[in-house]
Amino acid sequence: MIYMDNAATSWPKPDCVYNGVTNCMKKYAANPGRSGHGMSLQAARIILYAREMLCKLFNVNDPFRMIFTANATESLNLAIKGILKPGDHVITTRMEHNSVIRPIVELQKQAITSTFINADRKGGIDPQDIKKAINARTKLIVTTHASNVTGTILPAQDIGKIAHDHGITYLLDAAQTAGSIPMDFSTLGIDLAAIPGHKSLLGPQGTGILYIAPGIDLKQLKEGGTGSNSESLTQPEFCPDKFESGTLNTPGIAGLAVAIRYILYETQSKLNAHVKKLETHFLGEISNLPEITVYGHIGQHLRAGAISINIKDRDSSEIAEILDTEHKIAVRGGLHCAPLAHLSIGTQRQGTVRFSFGIFNTIDEIDTCIGALKRIVRD
Amino acid sequence: MIYMDNAATSWPKPDCVYNGVTNCMKKYAANPGRSGHGMSLQAARIILYAREMLCKLFNVNDPFRMIFTANATESLNLAIKGILKPGDHVITTRMEHNSVIRPIVELQKQAITSTFINADRKGGIDPQDIKKAINARTKLIVTTHASNVTGTILPAQDIGKIAHDHGITYLLDAAQTAGSIPMDFSTLGIDLAAIPGHKSLLGPQGTGILYIAPGIDLKQLKEGGTGSNSESLTQPEFCPDKFESGTLNTPGIAGLAVAIRYILYETQSKLNAHVKKLETHFLGEISNLPEITVYGHIGQHLRAGAISINIKDRDSSEIAEILDTEHKIAVRGGLHCAPLAHLSIGTQRQGTVRFSFGIFNTIDEIDTCIGALKRIVRD
Numbered sequence: 062m063i064y065m066d067n068a069a070t071s072w073p074k075p076d077c078v079y080n081g082v083t084n085c086m087k088k089y090a091a092n093p094g095r096s097g098h099g100m101s102l103q104a105a106r107i108i109l110y111a112r113e114m115l116c117k118l119f120n121v122n123d124p125f126r127m128i129f130t131a132n133a134t135e136s137l138n139l140a141i142k143g144i145l146k147p148g149d150h151v152i153t154t155r156m157e158h159n160s161v162i163r164p165i166v167e168l169q170k171q172a173i174t175s176t177f178i179n180a181d182r183k184g185g186i187d188p189q190d191i192k193k194a195i196n197a198r199t200k201l202i203v204t205t206h207a208s209n210v211t212g213t214i215l216p217a218q219d220i221g222k223i224a225h226d227h228g229i230t231y232l233l234d235a236a237q238t239a240g241s242i243p244m245d246f247s248t249l250g251i252d253l254a255a256i257p258g259h260k261s262l263l264g265p266q267g268t269g270i271l272y273i274a275p276g277i278d279l280k281q282l283k284e285g286g287t288g289s290n291s292e293s294l295t296q297p298e299f300c301p302d303k304f305e306s307g308t309l310n311t312p313g314i315a316g317l318a319v320a321i322r323y324i325l326y327e328t329q330s331k332l333n334a335h336v337k338k339l340e341t342h343f344l345g346e347i348s349n350l351p352e353i354t355v356y357g358h359i360g361q362h363l364r365a366g367a368i369s370i371n372i373k374d375r376d377s378s379e380i381a382e383i384l385d386t387e388h389k390i391a392v393r394g395g396l397h398c399a400p401l402a403h404l405s406i407g408t409q410r411q412g413t414v415r416f417s418f419g420i421f422n423t424i425d426e427i428d429t430c431i432g433a434l435k436r437i438v439r440d
Numbered sequence: 441m442i443y444m445d446n447a448a449t450s451w452p453k454p455d456c457v458y459n460g461v462t463n464c465m466k467k468y469a470a471n472p473g474r475s476g477h478g479m480s481l482q483a484a485r486i487i488l489y490a491r492e493m494l495c496k497l498f499n500v501n502d503p504f505r506m507i508f509t510a511n512a513t514e515s516l517n518l519a520i521k522g523i524l525k526p527g528d529h530v531i532t533t534r535m536e537h538n539s540v541i542r543p544i545v546e547l548q549k550q551a552i553t554s555t556f557i558n559a560d561r562k563g564g565i566d567p568q569d570i571k572k573a574i575n576a577r578t579k580l581i582v583t584t585h586a587s588n589v590t591g592t593i594l595p596a597q598d599i600g601k602i603a604h605d606h607g608i609t610y611l612l613d614a615a616q617t618a619g620s621i622p623m624d625f626s627t628l629g630i631d632l633a634a635i636p637g638h639k640s641l642l643g644p645q646g647t648g649i650l651y652i653a654p655g656i657d658l659k660q661l662k663e664g665g666t667g668s669n670s671e672s673l674t675q676p677e678f679c680p681d682k683f684e685s686g687t688l689n690t691p692g693i694a695g696l697a698v699a700i701r702y703i704l705y706e707t708q709s710k711l712n713a714h715v716k717k718l719e720t721h722f723l724g725e726i727s728n729l730p731e732i733t734v735y736g737h738i739g740q741h742l743r744a745g746a747i748s749i750n751i752k753d754r755d756s757s758e759i760a761e762i763l764d765t766e767h768k769i770a771v772r773g774g775l776h777c778a779p780l781a782h783l784s785i786g787t788q789r790q791g792t793v794r795f796s797f798g799i800f801n802t803i804d805e806i807d808t809c810i811g812a813l814k815r816i817v818r819d
Contacts, residue, residue, distance in 0.1 A: 062478070062479065064470070064479065066470060066471070066475050066477065066479075066480070069470065069471035069474050069475055069480075069687075070469065070470060070471040070687060072469055072470060072479070073466065074465065078465075079462060079465055079466060082461065082462070082465065082691070083458060083461070083462050086453065086457075086458055086461065086644060087452065087458060090449065090451055090644070090645060091443070091445060091448065091449060091451060091770065092445070092448035092449040092645075095448045095772065095777075096445050096448055096760070096770065096771070096772035096773075097757060097760055097761060097764065097772075097773060097774070098445065098760065098763075098764040098770035098771065098772075099441070099764055099770065100441065100443065100445075100451070100770055101445070101448075101770070130510075131509075131510040131514075131646075131686065131689065132686035132687045132688075133686065134662060134664035134665065134685045134686025134687075135510075135662055135685075135686060137664065138661075138662040138663065138664065138685075158664075158665055159663075159664055159665040159666075159670070159673075160663075160664035160665050160685065160686060162673050163663035163664055163665075163673065163674060163675050163685070164662070164663045164664065166663075166673045166674055167663050167674070167675065257687070259687060265465060265469070265689075265691055266469060266471075266687050266688065266689050266690045266691060266692075267510075267646040267647075267688070267689025267690075267691065267692050268646075269686070282517075282661065282662070283513060283514055283517040283543070283661070284517065284538075284539075284542035284543045284545075284546050285513035285516065285517065285537075285538055285539035285542055285543065286513060286537055286538040286539050286542075286777035287538075287777075288777065291538070291774065291775035291776070291777050291779065292775055292779045292782075292788065293779065294538075294541050294542065294545045294779060294780075295542060295545055295546070296542050296546065306513045306514075306517075306539065306542075307510065307511035307512065307513025307514060307539060307648070308448075308449060308511045308513075308636070308638060308645050309511075309645065309646070310510065310644075310645050310646025310689060310692065311645045311646075312461070312644055312645060312646065312692075313644075313645075313646050313689065313691075313692065378476060381475070381476055381477065382476060384477075385476065385477040385478055391470065391475065391477035391478065391479055391480070392475070392477065393474065393475035393476070393477075393480075394475075394476060395476070395670065396670035396671055397670070398474075398665035398666075398667065398670050400670065400671045400672065400673060401673075403671075409671070
């Protein structure tokens with residue numbers, strides 16, 4: 062089986078990740094931060110180590126600003142609901158995933174207004190449109206870093222600058238880029254970043270991160286036992302405890318820690334260059350086929366990750382199924398939980414066939430894939 | 441190392457759990473419910489299988505009423521905040537964990553009032569006190585099934601009956617009992633149950649469950665991609681999707697599925713009898729030592745799980761540290777994230793030394809433990 066669904070979750074993981082999870086479960090998966098015995102302390106150490114690895118990757122000083130969540134969706138909910146209060150205004154784009162759209166639409170019930178910035182046909186967003194949408198009540202700007210449908214990269218740094226020039230908080234949804242596109246949080250000008258552990262960070266599912274910049278004040282989404290201030294009936298006010306109630310996913314986080322160590326050791330630029338080589342080869346071949354529509358930009362500097370295509374007007378789910386059953390190629394068809402992005406690029410009915418390559422895909426696999434598409438086109 | 445901190449998280453797990461997690465990660469950890477390819481469907485199948493195993497263990501018909509969360513704390517937050525609206529009243533007890541207390545205290549800011557029922561010195565709660573506290577605005581009763589400090593079992597069935605006689609929803613915090621005390625949700629009369637996957641259910645950390653009985657209407661805590669109704673800007677209204685946004689912890693849930701299969705195969709009664717035998721032996725020996733105070737009930741029918749003790753007026757954390765460093769016995773000292781329970785039994789300053797045995801502890805280990813306590817008492 063050729064796995065090309067890495068935008069949903071990366072697979073396979075480096076062997077060290079499997080070993081990291083198993084080793085933790087078998088040897089020291091006590092409850093971190095709860096008890097004082099050796100195994101509990103060892104569990105707490107791997108959690109801290111994972112925060113430190115994240116800091117190293119994203120150039121952040123304080124490991125306690127890296128909050129563990131269940132997934133990037135929880136990170137986004139925590140950030141959006143933690144910042145916005147009744148009467149506030151939020152700006153986002155039509156290229157967002159439902160993990161951004163749905164919380165914002167839900168908040169409309171609480172008198173929080175929103176503006177969804179239009180995208181062009183390639184999924185691009187003009188930062189000036191964001192600037193124009195700012196009003197006196199705008200508290201938050203949320204954008205994805207790269208579309209999960211078209212792979213279009215949004216100009217995060219420019220958007221961050223606009224936000225800060227107006228004293229507005231900027232939340233970046235890094236679901237499609239964290240781990241693949243090198244990011245320096247200290248210069249990127251973001252205040253909050255939602256990060257999945259299980260995509261390009263190569264960690265196991267069940268891990269997500271919210272980065273909270275110093276000075277950003279956020280309400281928590283959940284309260285509960287934190288192992289700290291145990292005598293208090295209210296949630297502690299300090300990071301990370303304020304946002305991490307209940308037992309963490311210690312084995313998952315242990316796997317994430319070694320996954321990031323793997324990325325740092327192999328270097329992000331090398332891993333990213335490999336994936337870009339695969340994408341360039343793939344795009345070069347298929348964009349010559351007149352029956353195939355490629356969405357988003359073809360040029361590499363404007364795109365990351367997901368490559369969405371269609372074959373004439375054929376149903377995208379049907380193409381995905383043929384690829385799966387006849388060619389053993391796993392891709393995602395249909396709509397990709399980003400309904401306004403599909404409207405923007407005109408695929409709300411057809412959906413798209415989405416290919417997303419990972420660091421373990423090979424040129425041979427891409428060639429198999431190109432061959433399969435040519436055969437589907439021909440038949 | 442002798443691990444006696446199973447009330448925090450069970451360890452070790454049965455070998456099949458390690459294998460279940462690893463096998464999932466290596467062979468089929470695609471994103472469940474998102475794509476249509478074979479690996480994604482296989483991931484979705486193990487999630488459904490885990491729901492079915494839960495249904496079998498708790499005698500529930502509909503697997504889609506078993507919602508996966510990050511931990512029992514999230515389950516409690518989802519249930520409490522999903523039910524209560526401004527103006528409502530909630531009844532709970534002073535034996536609760538901070539995972540119940542802190543969300544309720546937080547909700548006081550939203551004009552939700554609460555009554556905390558007093559416990560006796562052994563941690564017992566009189567259901568009649570709950571009945572007396574009901575008023576016209578009482579919407580929810582939340583109680584733990586067994587105290588994580590004293591192990592005292594609360595009369596869940598009686599409390600459930602009182603709740604239903606008054607048309608009030610009953611939420612059971614089964615953190616200390618799910619997997620160890622056999623429970624039939626269809627006869628127990630509970631509407632919502634918060635369940636950790638990683639304690640007596642023997643699954644990995646990073647797994648929690650909220651059981652939602654048919655007819656119980658709950659608001660979600662988070663919105664996002666669910667893989668369903670992908671074209672819609674609002675959260676789906678059906679179970680489990682309404683409550684499960686973002687990528688699930690597939691490997692963790694795969695481990696949980698085989699953990700419950702293990703419990704069903706070995707039978708809960710056999711596993712529980714083994715732990716009870718250990719507890720009876722331990723309690724029998726240490727309750728004869730005049731220097732040791734045992735909290736809660738000694739008799740087995742009134743207690744489950746945690747056994748809290750103190751040695752004269754010595755600091756509980758210090759005793760836990762001696763047990764760890766000098767005797768290689770892992771227990772928890774101090775306060776156990778249940779401040780009102782400590783007040784109820786009079787240990788708010790001293791905390792308690794908490795022993796919690798698991799299915800893999802042996803009589804020999806208990807004897808080592810008793811020997812260590814005798815030596816600490818003597819020295």
